Every structure is written in structure tokens, then in C-alpha cells.
Amino acid sequence: MTVLRYLTAGESHGPALTVIMEGMVAGLPIEADDIDKELARRQKGHGRGGRMTIEKDHVAIQSGLRGGLTLGSPICLQVENRDWKNWTKIMAPHIHATLNERRVSYPRPGHADLPGAIKYNHRDMRNILERSSARETAAKVAAGAVARRFLAELGIQVCSHVLSIGGVYSAGLKMCSERTDSEWLTIAERAENSPVRCADSEAEALMMVAIDRAKEKGDSLGGVIELAVTGLPYGIGSHVHGDRRLDGRIAGDMMSIQAIKGVEIGIGFRSADLPGSKVHDEIVYRDGEGYRHSTNRAGGIEGGITNSEPLVVRIAMKPIPTLYSPLKTVDIDTHQAVEATVERSDVCAVPAAAVVAEAVLALTIADSLLETTGGDTLEQVKTRVAAMREQAERF
Numbered sequence: 001m002t003v004l005r006y007l008t009a010g011e012s013h014g015p016a017l018t019v020i021m022e023g024m025v026a027g028l029p030i031e032a033d034d035i036d037k038e039l040a041r042r043q044k045g046h047g048r049g050g051r052m053t054i055e056k057d058h059v060a061i062q063s064g065l066r067g068g069l070t071l072g073s074p075i076c077l078q079v080e081n082r083d084w085k086n087w088t089k090i091m092a093p094h095i096h097a098t099l100n101e102r103r104v105s106y107p108r109p110g111h112a113d114l115p116g117a118i119k120y121n122h123r124d125m126r127n128i129l130e131r132s133s134a135r136e137t138a139a140k141v142a143a144g145a146v147a148r149r150f151l152a153e154l155g156i157q158v159c160s161h162v163l164s165i166g167g168v169y170s171a172g173l174k175m176c177s178e179r180t181d182s183e184w185l186t187i188a189e190r191a192e193n194s195p196v197r198c199a200d201s202e203a204e205a206l207m208m209v210a211i212d213r214a215k216e217k218g219d220s221l222g223g224v225i226e227l228a229v230t231g232l233p234y235g236i237g238s239h240v241h242g243d244r245r246l247d248g249r250i251a252g253d254m255m256s257i258q259a260i261k262g263v264e265i266g267i268g269f270r271s272a273d274l275p276g277s278k279v280h281d282e283i284v285y286r287d288g289e290g291y292r293h294s295t296n297r298a299g300g301i302e303g304g305i306t307n308s309e310p311l312v313v314r315i316a317m318k319p320i321p322t323l324y325s326p327l328k329t330v331d332i333d334t335h336q337a338v339e340a341t342v343e344r345s346d347v348c349a350v351p352a353a354a355v356v357a358e359a360v361l362a363l364t365i366a367d368s369l370l371e372t373t374g375g376d377t378l379e380q381v382k383t384r385v386a387a388m389r390e391q392a393e394r395f
Contacts, residue, residue, distance in 0.1 A: 002371050039138060048349065140360055293307065
């Protein structure tokens with residue numbers, strides 16, 4: 001990120017998670033409830049584990065606002081870990097911590113445990129798993145809530161739905177390349193009321209069955225999430241350098257989310273199997289709208305630049321590596337074969353990952369938009385985005 005930057009800190013069972021944001025414009029109205037709403041969305045979903053019954057996430061706004069408005073200075077947000085009270089001796093930062101209790105020497109296949117331990121020379125892999133845990137995503141969601149609020153002021157919405165879980169796909173939806181802004185928002189609204197964030201009721205039921213069966217077997221499931229950003233003007237991003245291409249930024253930021261293993265934009269990998277005539281979107285001109293496209297196979301981005309169509313992103317989440325019927329691994333103390341460590345975990349976190357992905361995508365879009373428009377206040381950015389839309393209409 002170049003204009004809107006953020007850093008998170010905190011361990012899964014430490015006192016709290018903290019995020020510091022720098023670069024948000026002054027004059028943006030923010031309430032703690034705006035952020036708490038997003039934190040609550042992250043905690044929902046069929047297949048979540050016991051940690052969600054303990055944590056009731058609430059943000060404490062520590063800096064960067066006064067009277068409900070951003071100041072333009074760094075924003076500090078903090079989310080308390082309620083489970084900290086059960087880990088105070090084990091996770092204490094001072095020298096009196098109980099270091100041998102709950103020590104981890106059995107690395108989980110598919111987790112950061114072993115490569116992280118080797119990299120940082122930790123004989124207790126708890127020093128790795130506490131930070132690599134997806135609990136850190138609560139801080140991302142808090143920061144993303146601020147970015148979402150900023151984008152909403154500009155008429156830009158970020159939404160998502162779950163396309164598949166454990167190989168069960170939602171089949172009752174129109175192709176993503178044919179959906180309008182309003183259709184995307186309708187799908188998201190239906191998904192919001194689903195235990196698995198799926199807008200297809202038949203697929204929803206089958207997904208829940210698949211999750212329950214995986215739980216009975218001590219296994220875990222991943223899935224595919226589809227996201228859209230509506231209301232974007234022409235001109236966010238740039239073709240002039242790779243690090244300014246919006247699709248490149250999105251791909252990198254999506255892959256930074258724990259357990260995400262694949263990203264595609266628009267029809268993505270399908271485009272490799274089709275002729276160009278079935279891939280590229282024909283351009284049309286409509287009075288009152290300007291230049292648009294007859295389809296949206298590109299997913300709203302051409303040459304790294306938004307083209308005013310819905311921006312469509314699809315991400316693949318692997319199954320969580322903590323299994324209650326653990327895989328084989330090696331004890332780092334004895335080098336003997338053992339079963340992997342079992343930490344409290346989810347069976348399926350795909351619905352929660354959709355909320356996290358919305359937050360990260362909002363942060364990416366907000367950063368690229370601010371780089372394009374400049375501006376230190378909300379009103380300045382509003383004026384410049386309006387000018388971008390006007391230029392495209394009269395071009």
C-alpha cells in the first residue's frame with residue numbers, strides 16, 4: 001500500500017489485537033458501531049469453532065478521531081482478546097511467563113508451524129502459531145471497516161457470497177459476467193442471511209451437510225468466495241507500472257489472507273480455454289452512462305485500470321490445517337513420527353473468510369483510489385471522484 005497504510009500487532013491469545021492506519025482522509029464519520037458490525041459478521045458461520053463462543057469482539061478507538069470524525073492523523077484501533085484471561089501466565093510478555101506449559105513441538109502439516117520455527121529458531125512453535133493464527137484477521141476487519149465507510153461515502157460498495165464449500169457449488173446464480181450492480185447487491189443481501197453466506201438455498205443446505213460430515217470425521221473444509229465492488233468510476237489503478245496495476249495489487253493482498261491459495265479476476269482461468277471473441281467484452285455507448293460493456297468477463301479491470309463495471313474477484317480458501325483427526329508429522333525434539341498438534345479450531349471458516357476478504361479488498365481499493373485522486377479531506381476526494389465520473393461521461 002502506498003497512501004493508505006496499516007499494520008497489525010498482537011498474538012491470538014495475547015491481551016489484544018491492534019491495528020494502526022495511516023493515510024485516511026480527515027472528515028470521515030466513523031462510529032465504533034460501524035466497526036463492531038463488521039467484527040460480528042466475521043464471527044458468524046456454520047462450522048466455526050469454540051473460540052467464537054468466547055470472543056465477542058468490540059473495538060476500542062484509541063486515536064485518530066475526535067467528535068466522531070477522522071482527523072487525518074493515524075487511527076489506532078484495538079480489539080480485546082477475552083480468552084487472554086486463560087492464558088496470562090503462558091503468554092505473558094515479561095520474564096515470568098510459564099514457557100513450558102502448552103509448548104508445541106508437533107508441527108501441523110499445511111501450517112506455518114515448522115517453517116516459522118526454523119526461520120526464527122523457536123523450539124516452541126507456539127511462538128509461531130500465535131501470530132500466524134487467523135485470529136489476526138479481526139484487526140484486518142477493523143481496519144477494513146474504516147475503508148468500507150470511506151468507500152460508501154463515494155457510492156462504492158464491497159460485497160461477497162460463498163460460491164462453494166467442500167466441492168458443493170452454488171449453481172442457481174446468473175454468470176458473474178452478466179450481473180449488474182443491483183444484482184450483485186441482491187446476491188450479497190441473500191448471502192448475509194445464510195449460515196454459510198451462500199445465496200443459493202439448495203447449495204446452502206448441502207454445504208451445511210458437508211460441514212457436519214467433516215466435523216464428524218475430525219476433518220476440515222475449504223471453498224471458493226466471490227466478491228464484487230460496485231460503483232467504481234473509470235480510472236482507478238494504472239497501466240504504467242506493474243505495482244500500480246489494480247488487479248496485481250488485489251491478487252497480492254488477497255493472497256496475504258491466511259489460507260487463501262488462489263485468486264482470479266473476472267472469468268479468470270476460464271479465459272485460458274476460450275477464444276478471444278468469447279473473452280473480451282464489447283464496448284457500447286449509452287446516453288447518460290457513457291462507455292460501458294455488453295458483458296463483464298474482464299471483471300471490471302482492463303490494463304490494470306477500472307472500467308466502471310463491477311469489479312469481480314474470486315478466491316480459493318484451502319481447508320484449515322488443524323484437524324481433530326490429525327495427520328502424521330514429526331516431533332522436533334525426538335524426530336520421531338507423531339500425530340500433529342490439535343489446537344482449538346474451526347471445521348470450516350469460509351463464510352468468515354468472505355468477510356475478511358471484503359475488508360482487505362476495501363483497503364486495497366481505498367488505497368488505490370487515494371493514490372489516483374489525492375486529497376486530504378473527504379470533501380476533496382468526493383469532488384475529484386465526481387470529476388472522474390463526469391470526464392468519463394463526456395469523453
